[in-house]
Structures are given as structure tokens and as C-alpha cells.
Amino acid sequence: xxxxxxxxxxxxxxxxxxxxxxxxxxxxxxxxxxxxxxxxxxxxxxxxxxxxxxxxxxxxxxxxxxxxxxxxxxxxxxxxxxxxxxxxxxxxxxxxxxxxxxx
Amino acid sequence: xxxxxxxxxxxxxxxxxxxxxxxxxxxxxxxxxxxxxxxxxxxxxxxxxxxxxxxxxxxxxxxxxxxxxxxxxxxxxxxxxxxxxxxxxxxxxxxxxxxxxxx
Amino acid sequence: xxxxxxxxxxxxxxxxxxxxxxxxxxxxxxxxxxxxxxxxxxxxxxxxxxxxxxxxxxxxxxxxxxxxxxxxxxxxxxxxxxxxxxxxxxxxxxxxxxxxxxx
Amino acid sequence: xxxxxxxxxxxxxxxxxxxxxxxxxxxxxxxxxxxxxxxxxxxxxxxxxxxxxxxxxxxxxxxxxxxxxxxxxxxxxxxxxxxxxxxxxxxxxxxxxxxxxxx
Amino acid sequence: xxxxxxxxxxxxxxxxxxxxxxxxxxxxxxxxxxxxxxxxxxxxxxxxxxxxxxxxxxxxxxxxxxxxxxxxxxxxxxxxxxxxxxxxxxxxxxxxxxxxxxx
Numbered sequence: 178x179x180x181x182x183x184x185x186x187x188x189x190x191x192x193x194x195x196x197x198x199x200x201x202x203x204x205x206x207x208x209x210x211x212x213x214x215x216x217x218x219x220x221x222x223x224x225x226x227x228x229x230x231x232x233x234x235x236x237x238x239x240x241x242x243x244x245x246x247x248x249x250x251x252x253x254x255x256x257x258x259x260x261x262x263x264x265x266x267x268x269x270x271x272x273x274x275x276x277x278x279x280x
Numbered sequence: 281x282x283x284x285x286x287x288x289x290x291x292x293x294x295x296x297x298x299x300x301x302x303x304x305x306x307x308x309x310x311x312x313x314x315x316x317x318x319x320x321x322x323x324x325x326x327x328x329x330x331x332x333x334x335x336x337x338x339x340x341x342x343x344x345x346x347x348x349x350x351x352x353x354x355x356x357x358x359x360x361x362x363x364x365x366x367x368x369x370x371x372x373x374x375x376x377x378x379x380x381x382x383x
Numbered sequence: 384x385x386x387x388x389x390x391x392x393x394x395x396x397x398x399x400x401x402x403x404x405x406x407x408x409x410x411x412x413x414x415x416x417x418x419x420x421x422x423x424x425x426x427x428x429x430x431x432x433x434x435x436x437x438x439x440x441x442x443x444x445x446x447x448x449x450x451x452x453x454x455x456x457x458x459x460x461x462x463x464x465x466x467x468x469x470x471x472x473x474x475x476x477x478x479x480x481x482x483x484x485x486x
Numbered sequence: 487x488x489x490x491x492x493x494x495x496x497x498x499x500x501x502x503x504x505x506x507x508x509x510x511x512x513x514x515x516x517x518x519x520x521x522x523x524x525x526x527x528x529x530x531x532x533x534x535x536x537x538x539x540x541x542x543x544x545x546x547x548x549x550x551x552x553x554x555x556x557x558x559x560x561x562x563x564x565x566x567x568x569x570x571x572x573x574x575x576x577x578x579x580x581x582x583x584x585x586x587x588x589x
Numbered sequence: 590x591x592x593x594x595x596x597x598x599x600x601x602x603x604x605x606x607x608x609x610x611x612x613x614x615x616x617x618x619x620x621x622x623x624x625x626x627x628x629x630x631x632x633x634x635x636x637x638x639x640x641x642x643x644x645x646x647x648x649x650x651x652x653x654x655x656x657x658x659x660x661x662x663x664x665x666x667x668x669x670x671x672x673x674x675x676x677x678x679x680x681x682x683x684x685x686x687x688x689x690x691x692x
Binding site: 390391392393394395396397398399400401402407409411425427428429430431432440449450452453460461462463464465 | 590591592619620621623626641642643651653654655656657658659660661662664672674675676677678679680681682683684687
Binding site for chain 4: 178179180207208209211214229230231239241242243244245246247248249250252260262263264265266267268269270271272275
């Protein structure tokens with residue numbers, strides 16, 4: 178899995194039937210700052226993920242990829258390879274808090 | 281999943297029987313412009329995807345990869361790892377519209 | 384899936400029993416030239432793929448990766464993650480022919 | 487699989503039910519130093535892995551990705567694509583010990 | 590699949606039960622030299638693979654990734670995503686031998 182920031186959303190009217198009603202969010206993967214290790218930083222990459230937990234723009238989320246994206250109650254039979262499975266409250270690295278959703 | 285632009289098509293006569301009749305499109309993955317975040321830009325990569333939604337050249341589409349590409353009614357038993365599962369109408373990032381198929 | 388050029392072959396005598404008799408080809412993934420978009424160019428990467436369609440050196444082929452590589456009649460139970468599922472005749476990008484096997 | 491160093495942890499309260507009670511660790515993939523080949527070095531990448539073996543911060547671990555991350559007794563039905571399946575004691579490269587957990 | 594050189598080994602005492610008794614080797618993926626195409630060269634990347642064919646340090650091997658790594662008699666239920674399925678004797682590129690295990 179990886180951490181990502183929800184940056185936006187996608188609307189698609191003409192799509193596979195199974196995808197009707199699924200919320201599609203734009204997410205940017207994050208990584209721990211390589212040198213200072215004191216914050217999360219964007220990677221510049223863009224993924225589209227199905228939301229299963231009610232995530233919103235600006236939130237940091239936990240993303241699962243591949244066949245495992247179908248292992249939630251809401252996504253079992255969907256043709257998807259990327260799902261949000263958690264909203265992140267805190268990230269701690271080397272004993273320091275580097276992200277807190279309440280800050 | 282990721283966003284991509286349909287740029288072309290592939291013809292293959294000599295192929296695995298299961299692939300007969302499948303439309304193979306050339307797609308270029310897109311990402312949100314890293315700095316301005318006001319448009320989608322090409323990544324220069326090239327994938328070949330099976331079309332399940334009637335997509336055409338120039339359209340922005342939603343792509344699923346891996347085993348999940350077999351989770352549409354049309355692709356269940358195909359030896360494919362990449363399928364178009366939606367045609368994109370709009371992409372919104374940081375509350376701004378950065379792509380609209382009608383523009 | 385992706386396009387690739389068959390560049391060579393691999394011989395392995397000591398291998399998993401299921402692999403006996405399988406033809407292993409060296410392939411280099413191709414992409415559409417980023418700027419001119421008028422030809423396929425090599426990526427410098429190297430994959431080994433099982434051939435299921437009788438491909439030969441110099442041919443451009445369609446490659447499937449991951450679990451889907453096991454979804455051909457010949458590869459169902461093989462420990463492989465990469466198979467050639469088609470020989471490419473033509474590739475068209477932005478309405479221009481950029482590859483033709485007969486040229 | 488790949489080697490990684492456990493660098494931290496993630497707390498997520500609002501998540502898919504199946505994930506309740508799972509320990510989520512921040513890990514940085516490692517590689518063998520390219521030139522000297524005498525140590526493991528960080529890659530700067532960031533993954534989130536479910537811990538199945540009681541790993542702690544600072545330890546070097548063995549990571550499995552994809553559907554195989556669900557092939558441990560604790561993770562069979564989880565929507566995860568990354569799990570820690572071992573704590574590494576020693577790594578030997580070209581007959582030299584390049585990592586020893588006891589040093 | 591890809592070609593790799595076996596460069597070392599990993600010892601892990603505290604691990605998932607299914608992994609007990611499995612030989613874990615350090616491998617470096619190889620590619621065909623991009624320009625001269627006359628030899629295999631290292632990529633600097635590091636993977637850990639389960640050995641199913643009795644490979645040893647210095648040998649060039651064939652690696653399978655993902656769920657297919659579980660499709661050998663020895664690995665069916667293991668939480669692994671990378672296995673050695675063959676020891677390579679010869680690699681031929683553009684009709685020239687670029688690797689021969691007996692040289």
C-alpha cells in the first residue's frame with residue numbers, strides 16, 4: 178500500500194456497468210521526505226482510486242493496488258485496481274510525528 | 281487506475297484465439313501537471329488496452345490494469361492486463377475543472 | 384499490454400518441470416516516439432516472454448503481463464508472468480501508420 | 487520480494503472494517519549498494535505494509551507485494567497488497583556479510 | 590519474467606511459518622546492453638527470490654514475479670511474489686550469443 182493525497186475527482190458517464198455509482202477520486206502518491214524525513218511530500222504521479230471510506234479532497238489516505246483492491250465489501254466484483262481503504266490520522270517516522278490530520 | 285489519452289490502434293492478425301474480435305487501442309497515460317495542476321499532461325509512456333466502452337482516438341479514458349482488467353462482462357476470460365472501463369467527461373483538481381470533454 | 388520487439392532467445396536446461404518445452408524469447412518493450420509520434424522506439428528494458436503464437440526475431444509483438452499471461456490455452460498452469468499473445472501487423476497513431484510489418 | 491527498513495507507523499481510524507486491528511508500518515525499500523556492494527542503502531521510496539511477524543522500527547524486513555500479501559494466516563481476506571513476512575538477520579552478497587542485525 | 594544474477598542470500602529466523610525452509614536469494618535484474626547489445630548488464634536493482642531449482646551465487650537465472658511465482662510445485666501456498674524458475678545456459682540476441690554459462 179502507499180499513502181496519497183486526495184486532490185480531485187473524475188466524472189465518467191459512459192462506462193462499464195459495474196462502475197455505476199462508484200466515486201472516482203484523483204490521488205497523488207506521497208513519500209517521506211528523503212533527506213529530512215520530517216514531512217510527507219508529493220511524488221507528482223497521478224492515480225484514480227475508488228473511494229470506499231468517504232474520503233474527501235485534501236485528505237491523506239491509504240491506497241491498495243492490484244487484485245487486493247477488490248477485497249473490500251464494496252468492490253468485490255468491480256474492474257478496479259486501486260481503492261482507498263483508510264483515511265490517515267497520523268504518520269510517525271523515526272519516533273517523530275510527520276503528519277497529523279488535525280494540524 | 282489511471283487516466284490516458286487514446287492515441288491510436290493496433291492490428292494483429294496472428295494472435296491467441298481468445299483475442300479475436302477485440303479492439304486494441306494505443307493509449308498514453310496522463311498525469312496532472314505537477315506544478316500548475318491546471319491540466320492533464322502526457323507521460324510519454326505507451327500501453328495497449330482492450331476497449332470495452334466504445335472509446336475513440338483523442339478521448340480521455342479510465343484504464344484498469346492487471347487481473348482486474350478481466351472483471352468486465354466482455355473480458356472475463358481474455359489474456360489481457362489492460363482495459364478501458366470508462367470515457368472521462370470531467371476531471372476536477374483542487375476544486376478547479378482541469379479537463380472537460382466538451383471543451 | 385505493451386508492444387515489444389523480439390530480439391533473441393533464452394535456453395535454460397535446469398528449470399521447473401512445467402516450463403519444459405516452452406519457447407522463451409527476449410523482448411524489448413517499445414513506445415511511441417514522444418515528440419514526433421511517427422515511429423516505435425525501443426525503451427532499453429529487457430523482458431523474457433513465453434511465445435504462444437509462433438513469433439520470431441525482429442517481429443513486433445503484443446505482450447501481456449501478470450496473472451493474465453496464464454489465460455491462454457497453452458499457459459494456464461505455467462509459472463510465468465509474461466506472454467506473447469499476438470504478432471503486430473500495423474500500428475496507427477493520430478491517424479498515421481507508424482508501423483507496418485510488411486514494410 | 488524486497489528488503490526494507492521499518493521507519494515508522496500509520497494510524498487510520500476511519501477505514502475498511504477488515505483492516506481493524508492491523509498494524510500498519512512505514513517501510514523504505516533497500517537495495518545493495520550498486521558500486522561497492524558492501525551495504526544496504528535506502529531507495530527513498532515509501533510503502534505501507536501490514537506487519538505479520540512483530541517487526542519494529544529500525545529493523546530490516548522481507549516484504550511481499552501483490553496478491554501474495556494475502557497468503558499468510560493473518561492476511562487471507564484483507565484488502566492489502568504489501569506485507570512483512572520476515573525479519574532479516576543477515577544478508578550476504580558475493581560471500582561477504584553486508585548486513586547483520588546483531589551489529 | 591526477467592533475467593537476473595544471483596548475488597547473495599538472506600537469513601531470516603523470525604518469519605511467517607509457511608516460509609520456513611525456503612531458500613531466499615538476493616538477485617540483481619539484468620538487461621541487454623542498450624547500445625552494443627553484446628552482453629547482459631546489471632540494473633542496480635535488488636530483489637529477493639525463492640529458489641526452486643537449486644541456483645547458486647553467480648548464476649544467471651530466470652525470475653517470475655507476482656501471483657505466478659506461486660505456480661510451481663514448491664511454492665503453491667507461499668506468501669511470495671518472486672521465484673527463480675530456471676537457470677540460464679545461453680542468451681542469444683540478434684543471432685549472437687551474448688551469454689553462455691560455460692564461458
